[in-house]
Amino acid sequence: MSELKYLQGYPESLVDQVRNLIAKQQLKPFLLKKYPCCHDIKTEKALYDFVQELKSDYLKKSAPISKVVYDKKIHAVDHALGQHAFVSRIQGSKLKAKHEIRISSIFREAPLPFLRMIAVHELAHLREKEHNKAFYNTLEKKL
Ligand SMILES: [Zn+2]
Incomplete structure (x- = not known):
């Protein structure tokens, strides 16, 4: 399948x-x-605000997100709809963790619930990295 x-x-x-x-x-x-097409979240700024708002509704206590972008390549190259990454950097004496979300640009021209679904999926990875039972339990509660 x-x-x-x-x-x-x-x-x-x-x-x-x-x-x-x-x-x-x-x-x-x-x-x-x-799901009639399409939403008007076209720019990266709009996308960031959209994901940030979802996060404050559902996952307030999780780590902050530094970056959210539409990505033209991940669908074709990695066969992924979305990706998340934790990047750790040393700044002065502190270790700063950055969390980035990339969403396939196919969702730029998609119905809003689809964009929302993939955004919630990547946000749920803030809690749980693997696609295990705990991950899907989080998703079911948040959707
Ligand atoms: Zn995933």
Whole structure:
């Protein structure tokens, strides 16, 4: 089921639903009807503010985010929809940790709930790095 790799870890009933829609070639019309395109979060500043706002709603106590950008390459090169990175730097006598989120630029022209979904996913990695049960529990509570 390589075409459903982004749904790994989601409940089987949801994955079945998607699989059915794909088989009937109904996934795209279904999604477009449910989620009309598109949001107006086009600039990096707007994207940063959007993610920052989600974070203050859901994950107030987690580490601050230094950077959020749309990335043109990660989808084609890494087959990823989003990425997060922790960068540690020594500044003077202090160790400063920076947290960066990259979101595939395919979400620039997407329905808002899709952008929101990937942003929440990457934010949940502030709590839990792996895609394990704890990670998906966090996601389910926050969505
Ligand atoms: Zn992830």
